Amino acid sequence: MRRRKSLAELERERGRLLERIGAQRSQLPAQFAPVAHLLQFGERVAHTVQAARTFVQRHPWAMGAIGAVLVLRRPRSLGRWMKRGLLVWRTWRTARNFAQVIQRQLNRPPG
Numbered sequence: 001m002r003r004r005k006s007l008a009e010l011e012r013e014r015g016r017l018l019e020r021i022g023a024q025r026s027q028l029p030a031q032f033a034p035v036a037h038l039l040q041f042g043e044r045v046a047h048t049v050q051a052a053r054t055f056v057q058r059h060p061w062a063m064g065a066i067g068a069v070l071v072l073r074r075p076r077s078l079g080r081w082m083k084r085g086l087l088v089w090r091t092w093r094t095a096r097n098f099a100q101v102i103q104r105q106l107n108r109p110p111g
Helices: 006-058 060-073 074-106
Strands: none
Touching: 006 060, 060 074
16 A cells, blocks of 8 residues: 655655756756757748738738739749749648648547
8 A cells, every 4th residue: 555645755855846847947058059049040930931921911912013023024934933833832732731630640539
């Protein structure tokens, strides 16, 4: 039969755990330093993408103007870019759907 811990033992264990947590928190910045610049780069990319998205949503005429200039200037290259864009869009849609399927599988209860 297991013995129940006394209140004093629980307090000592809590104190040890709090000390351990404090030590881990103080070590965290040093352990985080090697990947910090990578995460900052990712944040900058995400911010730039969000800013571009916001611009396009607020100024759809700008995208239309760019498209018109491309059509008038180089119609053949526009066709190639449209094919590339379609390929990227299809790839993105497939990857997103695949990720959703994986997420559903991971969230499904076992059994």
